[in-house]
Amino acid sequence: MSEDLPSRLELLHFARRVFVQQATAGLAQIDRWIADEERREAERREAEAQKPTPPExxxxxxxxxxxxxxxxxxxxxxxxxxxxxxxxxxxxxxxxxxxxxxxxxxxxxxxxxxxxx
Structure with a gap:
């Protein structure tokens, strides 16, 4: 019956794969957030540059x-x-x-x- 259960080493390798998968997904999400914020910031700068200067x-x-x-x-x-x-x-x-x-x-x-x- 002990042969059916994964070994401690196999469980640790599995935990590492799950962790890497979740970390990769988390980093991808953060990278998307960074790209979205950089796009919004560029749009704000462009809008500010196109705004006409106020009269004196x-x-x-x-x-x-x-x-x-x-x-x-x-x-x-x-x-x-x-x-x-x-x-x-x-x-x-x-x-x-x-x-x-x-x-x-x-x-x-x-x-x-x-x-x-």
């Missing part, structure tokens, strides 16, 4: 879209919230300040433009 200055217009309400820096969060802005150059932003268009109290474009009251 923004003019916010009123509800009638005619009168300028405020001057903002191009990366101002308050301007992004309003949705009524258009990009302008430095000269146009300075001109708006000369015409008494108020400045944003959050981004302070007058300081960035070098115009202090």
């Amino acid at each position: 200055w923004l003019l916010q217009y009123g509800l009638n879209r005619r009168n300028a309400d405020a001057v903002h820096t191009g990366d101002c969060w308050a301007a992004a919230q309003s949705g009524r802005c258009r990009p302008v150059g430095r000269a146009e932003a300075l001109d708006a300040l000369r015409h008494q268009v108020p400045t944003c109290q959050y981004c302070r474009p007058d300081t960035a433009l070098g115009v202090l009251e």
Whole structure:
């Protein structure tokens, strides 16, 4: 009857084969996760590179879209919230300040433009 049972050495070899098989499968899974994350990171970098650069200055217009309400820096969060802005150059932003268009109290474009009251 003891001949039917595997020896201790055979059991150890079997355990080693099972362990190698599971380790190989585990490494393959981790390699897939690494490849997926590298792909996602490359896509994020590509999307960031394709994102247009924000304008330097923004003019916010009123509800009638005619009168300028405020001057903002191009990366101002308050301007992004309003949705009524258009990009302008430095000269146009300075001109708006000369015409008494108020400045944003959050981004302070007058300081960035070098115009202090």
